[in-house]
Each structure stands twice: as structure tokens, then as C-alpha cells.
Amino acid sequence: MKNRKKLLAALLAGAMTLSMGATAFAAEAEDGYAVKATNTEATSPDNDLVIAIEGSVSSMDPANIPDTNAISATRGCYEMLVYFDENQEMQGQLAETWEVSDDSLTYTFHLREGVKFHDGTDFNAEAVKANYERVIDPENNLRQRRNFIETADDGTETPRVESVECPDDYTVIFKLTKAWSPFINRLTQFCIISPAALEEYGNDIMNHPVGTGPFICTEWEEGDHTSFEKNEDYWGEPASVDTVTIREVPEAGSRTAMLQTGEADMVYPMPADQIQAIEGNDDINVMTADSNIMRYVTLNMNLEPLSDVRVRQAMNYAIDKEAYIQVMYAGNGTIASSVVPHIIPGYKEQEAYTYDLDKAKELMEEAGYADGFSLTLWGDNSTQEIKGMTFIQQQLAQINIEVEVLPMEPATVSDKIYVEPEEAEVNMWYVNWSASDFTMDGSLRSLLYSTMAPPTSANTAYFNNEEFDSLLDEGLATADPDKQAEIYGQAQTIAWEECPWLFLASDQLLYSTKSYLSGAYVAPDGAISFANAVLAQ
Amino acid sequence: MGRYFIKRLLSTIPLLLVISFLVFMFIHMIPGDPAKLIAGQDSTQAEVETVRKQLGLDQPLLKQYGQYMKGLVTGDLGDSIRNGKSVVETIAPRLKPTIMLTVSAMIWATIIGVALGIISAVFHGRILDYVGMIIAISGISVPSFWLGLELIQGFSVALNWLPTGGLDSWQSYILPSLTMGAGIMAILARFTRSSMLETMREDYVRTARAKGLKESLVVMRHAFKNSLIEIITVAGLQIGGLLSGSVMAETVFSIPGLGRLLVDSINFRDYKVVQALLLFFAAEYIFINLIVDVLYGVINPKVRYD
Numbered sequence: 001m002k003n004r005k006k007l008l009a010a011l012l013a014g015a016m017t018l019s020m021g022a023t024a025f026a027a028e029a030e031d032g033y034a035v036k037a038t039n040t041e042a043t044s045p046d047n048d049l050v051i052a053i054e055g056s057v058s059s060m061d062p063a064n065i066p067d068t069n070a071i072s073a074t075r076g077c078y079e080m081l082v083y084f085d086e087n088q089e090m091q092g093q094l095a096e097t098w099e100v101s102d103d104s105l106t107y108t109f110h111l112r113e114g115v116k117f118h119d120g121t122d123f124n125a126e127a128v129k130a131n132y133e134r135v136i137d138p139e140n141n142l143r144q145r146r147n148f149i150e151t152a153d154d155g156t157e158t159p160r161v162e163s164v165e166c167p168d169d170y171t172v173i174f175k176l177t178k179a180w181s182p183f184i185n186r187l188t189q190f191c192i193i194s195p196a197a198l199e200e201y202g203n204d205i206m207n208h209p210v211g212t213g214p215f216i217c218t219e220w221e222e223g224d225h226t227s228f229e230k231n232e233d234y235w236g237e238p239a240s241v242d243t244v245t246i247r248e249v250p251e252a253g254s255r256t257a258m259l260q261t262g263e264a265d266m267v268y269p270m271p272a273d274q275i276q277a278i279e280g281n282d283d284i285n286v287m288t289a290d291s292n293i294m295r296y297v298t299l300n301m302n303l304e305p306l307s308d309v310r311v312r313q314a315m316n317y318a319i320d321k322e323a324y325i326q327v328m329y330a331g332n333g334t335i336a337s338s339v340v341p342h343i344i345p346g347y348k349e350q351e352a353y354t355y356d357l358d359k360a361k362e363l364m365e366e367a368g369y370a371d372g373f374s375l376t377l378w379g380d381n382s383t384q385e386i387k388g389m390t391f392i393q394q395q396l397a398q399i400n401i402e403v404e405v406l407p408m409e410p411a412t413v414s415d416k417i418y419v420e421p422e423e424a425e426v427n428m429w430y431v432n433w434s435a436s437d438f439t440m441d442g443s444l445r446s447l448l449y450s451t452m453a454p455p456t457s458a459n460t461a462y463f464n465n466e467e468f469d470s471l472l473d474e475g476l477a478t479a480d481p482d483k484q485a486e487i488y489g490q491a492q493t494i495a496w497e498e499c500p501w502l503f504l505a506s507d508q509l510l511y512s513t514k515s516y517l518s519g520a521y522v523a524p525d526g527a528i529s530f531a532n533a534v535l536a537q
Numbered sequence: 538m539g540r541y542f543i544k545r546l547l548s549t550i551p552l553l554l555v556i557s558f559l560v561f562m563f564i565h566m567i568p569g570d571p572a573k574l575i576a577g578q579d580s581t582q583a584e585v586e587t588v589r590k591q592l593g594l595d596q597p598l599l600k601q602y603g604q605y606m607k608g609l610v611t612g613d614l615g616d617s618i619r620n621g622k623s624v625v626e627t628i629a630p631r632l633k634p635t636i637m638l639t640v641s642a643m644i645w646a647t648i649i650g651v652a653l654g655i656i657s658a659v660f661h662g663r664i665l666d667y668v669g670m671i672i673a674i675s676g677i678s679v680p681s682f683w684l685g686l687e688l689i690q691g692f693s694v695a696l697n698w699l700p701t702g703g704l705d706s707w708q709s710y711i712l713p714s715l716t717m718g719a720g721i722m723a724i725l726a727r728f729t730r731s732s733m734l735e736t737m738r739e740d741y742v743r744t745a746r747a748k749g750l751k752e753s754l755v756v757m758r759h760a761f762k763n764s765l766i767e768i769i770t771v772a773g774l775q776i777g778g779l780l781s782g783s784v785m786a787e788t789v790f791s792i793p794g795l796g797r798l799l800v801d802s803i804n805f806r807d808y809k810v811v812q813a814l815l816l817f818f819a820a821e822y823i824f825i826n827l828i829v830d831v832l833y834g835v836i837n838p839k840v841r842y843d
Contacts, residue, residue: 052791056801059620066575066619141591141621143575146584155583203621221630222620223793223801224703249702249791253686257701260694411569411806418573418582455582 034332035275035286037515042283044516044535045262049241051520051528052249052264060220061206062191063135063144071189072528073226073246077118078191078211081109081128081172082184084438086521086529088343090184094123094192094212095172104179104479111170115235117194118210125166130195132164140203147186153456179477181484185437214239214531224248240519240534253277259284259512265535268511268522272330275510283515288332288508290343292438292524296336297377297392297502298429298447298460305373306427312499314363316353318399319392319502323355327391328384329507336503339495340443343506343524344435345481348489350496353503360399372400378416379430381407389430392502403428418455421462428502429460436525440488441476448495461500468494542831549823553816557609560815561602564808571618571806592618605812615809619802624813628798631782634704635794638717638786639779641710646718647725647772654729654768659756661734669726676723685716685789702791713790717783721775728771732764739763765836773829777822 055069062074081095092098095109115123135144136159150158160180165173176183197210209217212235215228228244247264249255256274258264260281270286278284299306299315306312325333334342338350364370377392379385386407393403408416417426435442446452450469452459471491475484496503511522519532572589573580580588589595593604608615614624650673657669692712693701700709736742737760745759746752782796795814802810834840 061620064621143577146577146580151581151583151587153581153583155586157587206620206622221793222622222627223631223798224791247703247791248793250788250797251686251791254689254702254789254791257689257694261697261701263701409569410804411567411574414573415568415570418570452581457581 032287032289033285034272034288034510035278035284035512037281037283037285039282040515042514042516043537044265044514047241047535047537048243048245049266049517049520049530049533049535050245050247050258050264051530052247052255052258052267053528054248054250054252054255054269056223056248057220057226057246058222059206060209060217060226061142061203062189062193062211063131063140063142064203064206065143065189068526069246069248071525072530073217073220074191074209074211075213075527076215076226076228076244076530077209077213077217077231078193079213080189080191081111081187083188084523086523088345088438088524090188094128098184100184100479104181104477105176107174107176107183109172109174111172112235113170115212116233117197117212118216118231119194119197121194121196123192123212124169125172126169127192127195128172129164129166130198131190131192132161134193134198135190136161142203144189147189153451179479181476181479182437182439182441184479185439185442189437215244218243239531241530244530244533246528256512259514262514265517266511266513266520266528266530268509268526268528270510270512272332272510275330278512284512285515286510286512287521288510289522290334290341290524291506291509291526292341292343292434292436293432293506294336294339294341294434294443295388295432295504295507297504298426298431299500299502300424300426300428300460300462301464301500302421302424302462303375303427305367305369306375308367308369309498310363310367311369313353314360314367314399315396315401316499316502317356317360317363318401319353319395319504320355321503321505324388324391325505325507328388329505332508332510333505334508336505338492339448339501339503340435340440340492341506341524344438344440344443346440346485346488348485348492350493353499357398364399370400372402374402374404375427376404376406377428377430378406378408378413378426380410380413385430392428392430417458417460420455421453424454424462426454426460431458431460433458434525438525440484440491441472444488444491444495445472448500463495463498463500465494465498542827545827545830549820549827552823553820556819557606557812557816558602560812560819561605562598564806564811564815565598565601569806571808574805575618605809614813617802617810618807619805619810624809627810628795628813628817631793631795631798634787634792635780635782635796637704637710638713638783638792638794639776641714642718642721642779643772643776645714646722646775650722650725651729651768653722653726655733655756655761657726657730658733658737658760666730669730673723673726673730676719676726679719681716681720681783681785682789684719685712685786688712688715689789702789704792709790713786713792716789717779717786721772721779724775725768725771729764729768732767733760736760736763762836766833769829769832769836773825777818777825780821780825781818 053069057069057073058066059070060074062078065071079093082090083093085091094112096112098109100107117123134140135142136148148160150160160176162175162177194210198205201208214231214234216231218229219227226246230239230242252271252274255267256277259267275286299312301307321335325331338347340347377389379389389405393405396403446457447459448463449472450464453462468491471487475487509522516536519534520530522528572585572594576585576588616623617627653669657666660666689701692699699712703709742759745755782794784796784800787794787797799814
């Protein structure tokens with residue numbers, strides 16, 4: 001009887017949670033937490049880490065990664081020469097130290113000695129070279145190849161690396177054909193696979209991962225789970241947890257339930273509307289992480305009203321960015337204060353377009369559009385994206401701009417965007433961008449460089465500014481961080497003042513953990529780092 | 538009957554050919570470009586073209602179809618565009634969860650659904666009839682997504698009796714099969730009831746009663762047996778549906794089945810996987826229909842196959 005009552009209560013509670021839906025839930029706890037667990041003494045019933053993720057780990061070949069989940073999983077068993085640590089600072093991993101020549105053309109890496117692959121073979125300079133050769137070979141058809149190749153408009157390819165030399169077992173020298181500052185950042189995605197295993201399995205290596213990492217991959221069942229066990233012979237501090245399982249749980253409500261029942265120790269992502277579902281659980285943390293996601297709306301500057309910078313600025317003034325973050329991310333986000341998110345190295349804060357309807361109307365009148373005009377707004381057809389577009393529609397209506405929201409299936413949007421300039425129909429595009437290599441060039445070139453207009457790439461603002469272009473080119477040619485900061489600072493100011501976009505926000509990533517889990521976190525690109533995870537016993 | 542069976546099997550070949558052609562053309566006609574998806578958001582057009590060439594997507598559509606058919610005949614369905622695994626390798630592991638769930642959902646849904654239908658028909662217009670139909674209508678009107686989440690809230694979170702998802706133990710089959718079977722149970726209950734009500738008005742039922750046969754015998758042997766054909770037809774269609782995977786249940790309960798694979802593959806424009814899946818589903822429907830037709834003859838010897 002008691003149980004039946006409990007069941008009824010549970011069903012009712014469940015019904016209420018679901019029917020209440022998404023209400024804004026302001027972050028009240030300290031930095032980095034949306035909700036902080038009160039029970040900090042909780043201990044884990046086992047030493048097996050279970051992480052529930054939304055999407056699918058669709059590859060375990062680190063040179064052929066289609067999505068962020070595959071990055072999370074491959075980083076369990078593979079390592080790179082250099083990597084970004086928790087504070088987004090570059091550190092050596094398989095390379096102990098490295099230096100870059102003054103002309104930014106030669107990169108010399110001094111490798112860690114005594115590192116062994118999971119198959120017992122030695123990690124050394126030849127292994128790095130073998131991996132580079134595998135990636136660059138067009139026969140292998142690996143996604144990572146693009147990191148090391150420059151493709152011209154007519155399709156001809158030039159390698160970015162002139163030579164890879166191994167003067168001794170633990171030194172590797174990359175010589176570039178021309179200076180290209182994102183090179184070192186791209187190496188943070190270049191995982192080193194055992195050459196012996198590559199020899200044995202070829203491109204079937206995705207089913208037999210052999211790296212140097214703190215975990216050994218024991219099972220990869222796409223669509224279900226990926227499992228790891230601790231690498232006892234790891235060169236560094238061995239992992240604290242015995243096993244790690246990444247489970248693919250597409251439904252947010254189910255992920256939350258797994259955290260509540262203890263079936264999962266960490267879930268990512270955690271939609272803001274799930275936060276209230278865990279109220280009453282005192283051992284669950286909801287954490288926030290700054291992301292490299294930039295949310296914006298491109299304004300086609302070839303169109304009559306949008307070609308006037310006053311109109312574009314007016315539109316930026318007409319949008320209440322704070323309300324946007326509340327509506328879209330329950331307050332978990334940062335107002336855009338430049339054309340790139342603030343965590344991208346080289347970011348420079350710009351003067352805000354603070355929500356100001358009077359100023360917006362004034363600018364519209366000055367430009368001769370006091371009565372407004374109509375525009376279409378394209379975007380993906382997910383609930384969240386439609387919500388964002390509707391918000392923009394309401395905001396712009398305040399300055400008499402009538403916006404027609406046209407949500408489309410993602411592949412369809414892409415088809416309509418990447419057309420020849422004379423066929424372009426795009427007015428505004430509600431979209432987002434994350435530069436996976438965390439470089440300024442990666443954040444700006446595809447979106448704002450003049451020759452990157454569709455169909456070449458994603459400059460749907462059709463932004464064309466010579467000074468901006470030449471600054472980006474200068475930035476590429478130097479690996480000196482101070483010079484880069486100056487150059488990219490100027491580039492950001494130009495783009496900010498020209499307003500090719502409606503600058504919106506960078507959302508924060510939300511994930512949640514049992515309070516007894518520490519050391520695991522979500523990086524700004526959405527990849528989960530679990531190498532240092534500890535389950536309190 | 539053997540000859541009939543073989544004839545029917547052979548007749549599916551042209552049907553499948555037509556289906557394969559339609560599926561191929563429709564998939565390639567919907568907007569979206571896998572080459573762009575693979576090359577990535579920040580790729581240039583030249584890079585996209587290179588990928589397209591590698592995938593063979595730059596060839597004329599009819600030529601691509603020819604290559605696809607050639608592969609189909611030789612048993613080589615090609616590789617998934619998403620991660621380079623072969624199509625067979627991609628689909629095979631997804632079959633087991635889908636089949637297991639179909640079987641477990643069908644078993645309980647059929648038993649309960651048919652029983653409810655019979656009871657409602659026998660007690661037509663009385664309280665048991667209403668109760669039965671309320672259960673049936675609820676089963677059909679409750680969205681399976683909502684039902685699944687509620688079951689998890691109740692049985693996993695609050696009571697901690699059953700796992701929230703996955704298919705690691707027999708217990709983990711319970712909630713998804715309840716979710717998937719609810720609608721089918723309802724449909725079967727309603728069909729059984731209406732069909733039973735009809736047959737129970739037939740002359741031979743009245744005759745059976747007049748002979749003084751026990752009511753249970755009248756219901757089961759005379760009325761129910763004659764309603765079976767309709768019930769089997771409906772059940773067959775439902776099995777076909779379930780075997781194509783249930784996206785909702787698979788999503789809520791994190792089950793790697795065919796339904797999710799289809800949706801993921803469509804989103805990625807993974808043409809070869811989508812083609813193989815749709816052709817497989819079509820073949821499955823045709824085959825189940827054939828089985829149902831054969832069963833007609835088993836149930837009612839008056840049905841002749843020529």
C-alpha cells in the first residue's frame with residue numbers, strides 16, 4: 001500500500017514537472033555553478049564513472065572525427081603533442097617543450113621519453129611522423145587532412161607542412177611552407193596512434209583504438225556506449241577511476257533521471273529546463289562552463305536597407321541581449337562584447353550596443369527608414385532556434401522592422417545559403433559558430449573575410465572590408481602572441497563598428513554531476529574531459 | 538500452398554525494385570548535401586567538391602543508381618558516409634534491440650488487448666465494457682514519449698525498481714515494451730471488440746447457443762475464432778511498424794535501435810544507410826503480409842490459394 005502511494009505520488013510529481021515546462025531559473029549559486037549540491041559528503045557506491053551524453057560517439061578514429069562527442073571519447077585513450085588545459089592554456093602533453101622559429105616557419109618539439117602505447121610499443125619521433133603521413137595521405141580520406149592542406153578556389157591543394165624531420169628519437173621538427181599561425185592550435189587535435197596498430201589495422205583502427213592515454217578503450221558500440229578501463233602503465237599519474245562508460249542518452253529527461261537514480265555520475269548537456277527536476281536532490285551539482293559558441297544573426301549587406309551601417313547599428317541597439325539570454329538560456333550566457341567569444345585568445349572587449357530603443361529609432365530615422373521595412377529571417381527548425389528567431393522578430397518589430405521567421409531543416413538552410421552571389425536570397429540568418437581550434441583566424445575568416453561569401457564559405461553578411469582582410473592575413477603570418485593581439489584587436493573593432501551581424505551572446509554550457517565526482521569537466525568546445533576524474537569513496 | 542508461397546515471394550522482386558528506385562530518387566532529391574556536412578561548417582567550396590568527388594556524389598544520378606543496384610545484387614551495400622563503416626556493419630547491431638523489443642511489446646499487447654476486446658464484447662454495454670474501452674482509449678491517446686518519461690519517473694527515479702534505459706538486463710525491457718505496446722494493445726482491444734460484436738450477431742452463434750453449448754465455448758470457439766482473421770491482419774501491420782523501430786521509445790529509453798539509426802542517418806544525409814534501411818523495412822512489410830495471408834488459410838480452411 002505504501003509503495004502504491006509512493007508510485008502515485010511519483011507519477012503526479014512527474015506529471016507536474018513535465019507540465020511546468022521551461023521557466024527561467026536564475027543562477028543563484030557561486031561562479032561555475034547554476035545549482036550547488038548541499039550534500040558535499042556524499043560518496044560514490046563504486047569506482048566506475050558513467051557519463052551520459054546526448055549525441056552519438058560516431059567515430060573512434062581521432063583523425064576522422066565528425067563531432068564533439070567523438071572528441072570526448074577519443075581523448076580518453078589518445079593524446080596529442082600539445083593540448084588546452086582547463087584554463088584554455090596550451091600545455092605540452094606528449095611534447096615536453098617546443099619552440100617556434102622567429103620566421104614562424106619551424107616548429108621544434110621535444111618529446112616525452114618513456115611513453116608507451118597501449119600495445120607496448122614505444123612512443124617516439126617516428127610515431128609522430130607516421131601519424132602525420134597517414135593523415136596527409138589522400139587515399140586514407142581522413143577529415144583531419146584539411147588541417148594540414150590549403151585548398152585553393154580551383155581545388156588545387158598545397159600542403160602546409162613542407163617536411164617532418166626526426167633528428168633523433170625524441171625530437172620532431174615541422175617545417176611549414178609558409179607562416180600559418182593556427183598551426184600549433186591544430187596540433188591540439190592531432191592525436192598520436194600507435195604506428196604498429198596502424199600497420200596492422202589500417203583505417204579499421206577506429207575499431208581497435210591504440211593510443212598512449214590514461215584509459216584503454218575496451219568497447220565501442222556506436223549508438224549505445226563506449227567503455228574504457230584504466231591504463232595501469234600510464235606514463236603520468238594513473239587514473240583514479242577504474243572504468244569509464246560513456247552512454248548515449250538522447251532524451252534530456254532520461255539523462256536527468258539517470259543522474260537521480262545514480263546510474264550516471266555526470267550528464268551533458270543539461271538543458272536549463274531540467275534544473276527544476278533535480279530540486280530536492282541534494283547531491284547534484286549543475287555546473288556552467290563558458291563556451292566558444294558565438295550566437296549572431298548575419299545581415300546581408302548587399303540588400304538595400306541593410307547596406308546602411310546606421311540601420312545595422314540601430315538593429316543592434318534594438319535587441320535586449322540580457323532578455324535574450326534569459327529567454328534562451330535561463331540566464332546562463334554572456335552578452336557578446338566582440339565578434340568572438342571572450343574565451344578566444346586575442347579577444348578584445350568592444351563598446352557595447354546597450355539596449356536603447358530611442359537611439360535605435362533615431363538611427364533608423366537618420367537613415368530614412370523611420371517607417372521600417374520587411375525582412376526574412378532564416379534558421380534551423382529546432383524548437384530552441386525557432387524561439388530565438390521569434391525573439392529577434394519581436395525585438396525588431398519595436399523599430400518597425402517586420403521580420404518573417406522562416407525555420408527550415410538544417411540541411412535545407414545550408415542548401416539555400418551556399419549559392420552563387422547572384423542567386424542569394426538570404427536576408428538574415430540566425431546561426432552560431434564555434435571555432436574548434438580556438439584561433440582568431442578560425443573565428444573570423446570563414447565568416448567575414450571578403451572572399452568567403454557563399455558558395456565558398458559562410459560570410460552571409462557579404463562583409464567586404466579591405467582593411468579587415470589585410471589584418472587577418474597579417475595575423476596568419478605571425479606566431480608572436482603580442483603582435484597577434486594588436487592585429488586581431490584592430491580587426492575586431494572594425495567588424496564590431498561595421499555591424500555585419502546582430503551580436504547576441506555566447507551561451508554557457510550546462511552539465512551536471514553527482515557531488516562526489518570531481519576532476520571531470522566540459523571544455524568550452526563541448527568536449528568532456530574525464531582523464532582526472534575522481535569518485536569520492 | 539508451397540507453390541503459392543514461392544509465387545508470392547517471386548512477385549516481391551519487381552515490387553522491391555520499384556521501391557528501391559523510388560527510395561533512391563526521393564532521398565537524393567531532398568535538399569541537403571552530405572559533402573558539406575562532412576567537410577564541415579568552415580569548409581570552402583573547393584573542399585566540399587573534393588569530398589563530393591570522393592563519395593561519388595558528383596556522378597549523374599542514374600549512374601549512381603546503377604552503381605547502387607550493382608552493389609545490391611552483389612551484396613555490397615557500400616559504406617556509411619558518416620564514419621566509413623560498412624552499411625551492414627552499421628545496421629546489424631541495431632537489429633537485435635529492435636526485434637527483442639518488438640517481440641516483448643507484441644506479446645503483452647496482444648494478450649491484454651485481445652482479452653480486453655473479448656471481455657468488452659461479451660459484456661457489451663455494461664460496466665466492464667466501459668472500463669475496457671477507457672483503458673483502450675487511454676492507451677491510444679497517451680503520447681508514448683510522455684508515457685515513457687512518466688514510467689521512468691515512477692519506476693526508476695521514485696521507486697528505483699527498474700533501470701532508466703539501455704538494454705543490459707531483462708528488467709530493462711519492461712518499461713520500453715510497456716511504452717511501445719500501449720498503443721497497440723489499445724488498437725487490438727478495439728478491433729477485437731468490434732469484430733467480436735459483429736460475429737456474435739451471426740446466425741451460427743445463435744445456433745450454437747440454441748444447441749445449449751456453454752457460453753465460454755460459444756465465445757471462444759465460434760465467435761472469437763471467426764474474428765481472428767481481422768485481429769491477425771491488424772497485429773501483422775503493427776509488427777511491421779514496430780520492426781521499423783520506434784523512434785520515441787528508443788529515444789526516451791536510450792535504445793540503439795533501427796528507428797534512431799534512421800533518423801540520425803536522415804539528418805546526416807547518410808544516403809546509403811537510409812536506402813538500405815528503407816528497403817529493409819519495405820521487404821519486412823511485404824514478408825509479414827505474406828505470413829498473414831498464409832495464416833488466413835491456417836485459421837480458415839475455406840480460404841484457398843490459387
